[in-house]
Amino acid sequence: MTVNEAALEIRGLTKTFGSYRAVDHVDLTVRPGTFHGIVGPNGAGKSTTIGMAVGLITPDAGTIRLLGEDALADRARARALTGVLPDGLDFPERLTGAELLHYCAGLRGVASPGRRIAELIEVLGLAKGAATPLADCSTGTRKKVGLAQALLHAPRLLVLDEPFEAVDPVSAAAIRRVLRRFVAGGGSTVLSTHSMLLVEQMCDDVTVIHRGRVVAAGTVAEVAGEAGLEERFVELVGADAPGSADLDWLIAG
Ligand SMILES: Nc1ncnc2c1ncn2[C@@H]1O[C@H](COP(=O)(O)OP(=O)(O)OP(=O)(O)O)[C@@H](O)[C@H]1O
Numbered sequence: 001m002t003v004n005e006a007a008l009e010i011r012g013l014t015k016t017f018g019s020y021r022a023v024d025h026v027d028l029t030v031r032p033g034t035f036h037g038i039v040g041p042n043g044a045g046k047s048t049t050i051g052m053a054v055g056l057i058t059p060d061a062g063t064i065r066l067l068g069e070d071a072l073a074d075r076a077r078a079r080a081l082t083g084v085l086p087d088g089l090d091f092p093e094r095l096t097g098a099e100l101l102h103y104c105a106g107l108r109g110v111a112s113p114g115r116r117i118a119e120l121i122e123v124l125g126l127a128k129g130a131a132t133p134l135a136d137c138s139t140g141t142r143k144k145v146g147l148a149q150a151l152l153h154a155p156r157l158l159v160l161d162e163p164f165e166a167v168d169p170v171s172a173a174a175i176r177r178v179l180r181r182f183v184a185g186g187g188s189t190v191l192s193t194h195s196m197l198l199v200e201q202m203c204d205d206v207t208v209i210h211r212g213r214v215v216a217a218g219t220v221a222e223v224a225g226e227a228g229l230e231e232r233f234v235e236l237v238g239a240d241a242p243g244s245a246d247l248d249w250l251i252a253g
Pocket residue numbers: 017018022040041042043044045046047048049
């Protein structure tokens with residue numbers, strides 16, 4: 001990898017489910033050492049794009065380069081370079097958070113993971129969650145355990161699907177601190193979110209996806225323009241805004 005090699009470079013990525021093209025020739029470049037937000041309305045194709053980028057979904061067409069290496073050609077290497085918080089966390093539910101982390105460390109070949117796991121549990125405020133079977137953990141706690149497992153093997157690229165969904169503000173601040181530490185150390189982070197505020201606060205760059213296509217991309221300042229990101233987003237994707245039925249049957253009396 002050269003110094004300015006993109007952390008993630010996606011070109012022409014395409015996926016069709018049946019006759020529905022969920023992702024349509026998406027290009028996306030994540031600069032090294034940056035936060036990159038992916039935003040778009042429900043069903044836009046964000047999770048499918050992320051799923052392909054990390055090897056969970058096989059693309060129909062397109063290329064994916066991770067730190068300069070062909071991720072589709074060498075899946076094992078791509079997995080080693082990447083930490084993933086997927087959409088929907090399918091855990092072995094009877095394990096505690098700590099047991100899961102030890103199990104993942106084994107799968108990832110992390111030797112003597114005790115200190116890493118203890119530190120992740122501490123910084124993410126997971127002391128109670130780590131001792132509780134995952135089936136009994138709250139959604140936010142599960143999200144934090146998912147983030148801890150994504151970080152455990154010290155990846156170079158983190159790919160996070162809705163990392164702050166269902167997370168309380170104190171935990172969100174802890175997650176932000178951990179992510180900033182990761183990026184300050186040279187890592188790169190891609191996150192999909194519905195929060196324009198979060199993108200404005202955290203991200204360097206943003207890609208807006210609508211109906212499977214990139215409709216805007218650049219630095220957050222470039223894409224947001226004078227109007228601000230929320231307003232710009234509505235301009236870009238607003239044609240799909242819900243209707244305005246009267247709902248008069250909801251009014252009492
Ligand atoms: N396995 C699948 N089979 C069929 N259709 C799928 C499959 N996965 C996703 N889709 C469809 O592809 C489209 C894009 O879905 P995707 O989950 O990528 O959207 P998203 O932008 O992540 O949405 P959200 O913000 O609601 O999570 C949707 O219309 C979805 O129904």
